[in-house]
Amino acid sequence: MSERVSLPDAAKEIGCCQQFLREQMKRGEWDLGEYVRPGRGRKKAVYFVFREKLDKFLGIMEIPERNETHAAEK
Numbered sequence: 001m002s003e004r005v006s007l008p009d010a011a012k013e014i015g016c017c018q019q020f021l022r023e024q025m026k027r028g029e030w031d032l033g034e035y036v037r038p039g040r041g042r043k044k045a046v047y048f049v050f051r052e053k054l055d056k057f058l059g060i061m062e063i064p065e066r067n068e069t070h071a072a073e074k
Contacts, residue, residue, distance in 0.1 A: 002052035010049040022047060032057055
């Protein structure tokens with residue numbers, strides 16, 4: 001499972017306000033994780049932003065560790 005990122009941190013990394021991020025996820029425009037609708041016993045929706053999806057959205061490429069690169073060369 002990918003590391004979770006707080007909504008305020010994700011909005012800051014993207015460069016938008018938190019409410020805009022919530023709306024984009026709610027509409028399904030941005031696939032950054034999971035939007036859980038309010039329901040039984042919950043008055044508010046819950047937003048889960050995952051690091052892997054946020055990095056992909058931002059165009060950040062994962063850099064392989066140095067040891068893995070050397071192992072592949074041998």
